[in-house]
Amino acid sequence: MNGAWLLLDLVLVPMILAAALCAVGARAQFTGIVFYIVYGLLLALAWVRLGAENVALAEAAIGAGLTGVLLLGALARLPAAAPAEPGADGSPGTALRLAAAILCAALALGLGAAVLALPEPAPGLADVAAAHLPATGLGNPVTAVLLVWRGYDTLLEVVVLLLALLGVWSLTPDPLWGGVPGPRHRTRPEGVLVFLGRVLPPAGLLVGAHVFWAGADRPGGAFQAGTILAAVWLLAIMAGLTDAPAVRGLALRLVLVGGPAVFLGVGLAGLATAGAFLGYPPDFVKPLVVLVEAALTLSIAVTLGLLVAGAPERPPR
Incomplete structure (x- = not known):
């Protein structure tokens, strides 16, 4: 059973990262929105894998579903624009995009290091909440x-x-x-x-x-x-x-x-x-x-x- 969960993790995590990169890097706005919806649905599966069914339901319904529909509706109301070269219409150029990518990667590595540095078991209020749950x-x-x-x-x-x-x-x-x-x-x-x-x-x-x-x-x-x-x-x-x-x-x-x-x-x-x-x-x-x-x-x-x-x-x- 552990092997099956490990295989699911090995497939799900790269798919989430790939969907996120495609949503951010897509040149066409419609393509970016579609990948954003896919990213939200994959993230809902990840929350199910972590045992957070409530969060998974909210992510699938609101994070991916409702927000995706709102983005598609907003896109339909935008005027059509002719494609332009990077930087010609005030959009960031290659150097700025590369700097942003490096900064994001550094931030992701820092957050990952912080999570890995947490003591075992990680501190939290889950035990306190569970202890007081019967009173509610x-x-x-x-x-x-x-x-x-x-x-x-x-x-x-x-x-x-x-x-x-x-x-x-x-x-x-x-x-x-x-x-x-x-x-x-x-x-x-x-x-x-x-x-x-x-x-x-x-x-x-x-x-x-x-x-x-x-x-x-x-x-x-x-x-x-x-x-x-x-x-x-x-x-x-x-x-x-x-x-x-x-x-x-x-x-x-x-x-x-x-x-x-x-x-x-x-x-x-x-x-x-x-x-x-x-x-x-x-x-x-x-x-x-x-x-x-x-x-x-x-x-x-x-x-x-x-x-x-x-x-x-x-x-x-």
Whole structure:
């Protein structure tokens, strides 16, 4: 069995390095984005190999999937540019590229030496987290860390995601503000996309609900479930079965701010019930974590879907 894992490592590590080099060194922007997506998927396999299934799900769904779609959408909006010689349009020349490569290699060697110099076993808080996990009522240590012991980080991540959507919306011309994001999709009723748009969303909803519910005790959680729900929603929009909502809708905005608001409300309540911001009463840790995760799942799903849809382009019908 160890030989099989060693063989997997010997194949996976060079593929990750090759994909990263191709993503950085590709001359065509589309090629670079494709290799970036491949790099993210290979990195997700590496996280699975390291036993970090939660991180693998987030990397595959957000790091490779959502970010790759956003990059492809941004590329589609860029004006076509004629190829130019290195340095002719202000891009770095050969000498600067070589210097950057040497610097990156030196940094990678330094980080590798630092990792190899760590004592055995490496210092960390994994044992402390595992020892205190029963007090939370949760079975998944990652969820416990993200929502109980490092809640500040998770709350700020959700707020940053919402601010990113506001940044996208701020690019909308004034006459279209409040309109519907993205172009209107028209597809053939007998086409494959419409078929998939009818078949996959029900299964996607069940998978997303399972990933959310399982996140308290097994790999999963709000970000992973929210990404799955956003994907099936976008599939239905692309198939022309539904339309993106107008951004001026009150219900839409309540869903967007609902997750951060519930998280912040539970955190403020902790000042009175647990003596600390983002603290939880000992007997209600798991119910409150599930409540926060449920609100975050909906907010993250809608936020990610609207990020991919882009800025409002059409007035509401």
